[in-house]
Amino acid sequence: MSSNTISEKPVVHFLDINASVVENYPSALQDIVLNRRFDGMIVRDVLSQDTVERVVRHLESDDNCMKSIHFKPNYHVKVLETYGLSVVGKPPDLKEYFAIAAVFRQACRTLFQENLDFEERVESIFRSLCGGLPVKLPIGPEGQTYTPATIRVLPEGYQIPVHVGNDFRDMPSSNHLRTLIDISDQLSYFIVLSAPEAGGELEVYNVEWTPKKASNSTTTSVSETDYALTQDNYMLEVKSWFQSPQESVAFAPRPGDMVLFNGGTYYHRVTPVVGHRPRITIGGFLSFSKEHDGVYYWS
Ligand SMILES: O=C(O)CCC(=O)C(=O)O
Numbered sequence: 001m002s003s004n005t006i007s008e009k010p011v012v013h014f015l016d017i018n019a020s021v022v023e024n025y026p027s028a029l030q031d032i033v034l035n036r037r038f039d040g041m042i043v044r045d046v047l048s049q050d051t052v053e054r055v056v057r058h059l060e061s062d063d064n065c066m067k068s069i070h071f072k073p074n075y076h077v078k079v080l081e082t083y084g085l086s087v088v089g090k091p092p093d094l095k096e097y098f099a100i101a102a103v104f105r106q107a108c109r110t111l112f113q114e115n116l117d118f119e120e121r122v123e124s125i126f127r128s129l130c131g132g133l134p135v136k137l138p139i140g141p142e143g144q145t146y147t148p149a150t151i152r153v154l155p156e157g158y159q160i161p162v163h164v165g166n167d168f169r170d171m172p173s174s175n176h177l178r179t180l181i182d183i184s185d186q187l188s189y190f191i192v193l194s195a196p197e198a199g200g201e202l203e204v205y206n207v208e209w210t211p212k213k214a215s216n217s218t219t220t221s222v223s224e225t226d227y228a229l230t231q232d233n234y235m236l237e238v239k240s241w242f243q244s245p246q247e248s249v250a251f252a253p254r255p256g257d258m259v260l261f262n263g264g265t266y267y268h269r270v271t272p273v274v275g276h277r278p279r280i281t282i283g284g285f286l287s288f289s290k291e292h293d294g295v296y297y298w299s
Pocket residue numbers: 152160165188189190202263268269270281282283
């Protein structure tokens with residue numbers, strides 16, 4: 001079992017800005033991931049209140065265009081439901097993943113309607129925050145497009161348990177992504193569509209992921225067995241430090257706000273949702289390309 005490095009910084013540091021001034025932060029993505037100047041940011045009003053209200057009403061209606069790609073956990077654990085599938089933990093051929101990604105992109109256009117194009121909106125925010133580098137969806141080995149996001153639904157009492165993004169890059173399902181991206185760190189991003197009455201906060205721990213054996217290689221594929229081993233270590237590690245209180249910062253972004261943070265490095269969770277209104281977010285991950293001449297985003 002490897003031990004965690006507890007960072008010397010007193011807390012994780014997030015900027016809090018409005019979407020109208022993103023142009024003033026042209027090195028934000030580099031500063032979070034590559035330079036480690038700060039750890040994340042909240043970008044307010046990326047989507048208008050009108051847009052988020054309309055999207056949530058549509059998701060709750062009977063003619064929900066995402067109905068065919070609604071996935072609920074089929075076991076007794078109150079973790080998230082999703083619209084669309086994330087690449088995390090999928091079989092490495094990604095067949096089902098790419099099929100669902102195509103449906104998600106189409107449904108996402110219907111969901112946001114003429115108001116705005118979701119992909120264009122997030123790409124323009126990301127582009128401003130990395131000095132105008134090209135921002136793209138990764139293209140799969142057979143020309144398939146990765147999904148830009150998944151929609152995550154946490155009904156009352158549901159939560160996202162503590163985890164860290166860099167563990168996912170070691171999964172066999174990331175074998176292809178690892179050929180395109182700089183795996184040294186990944187960002188998480190999400191936009192709040194519906195905020196719960198209470199709870200459902202993003203809690204970021206001042207505890208950093210430490211590289212394990214399987215992740216030392218940059219391009220080699222990780223086998224299912226190697227991955228199972230890192231998962232066992234991971235569970236032990238999470239258990240060992242989570243038994244004692246850890247320093248953390250909790251964020252409760254509002255509908256329309258985007259959160260962008262170094263979820264690759266910092267252990268984090270979403271606390272249990274309190275009240276009848278579900279927490280609904282749309283998001284995924286970002287990484288620099290291997291040459292740092294562009295940014296990829298996907299879920
Ligand atoms: O709230 C969400 O959509 C996901 C939170 C999270 O774990 C992440 O963004 O990495």
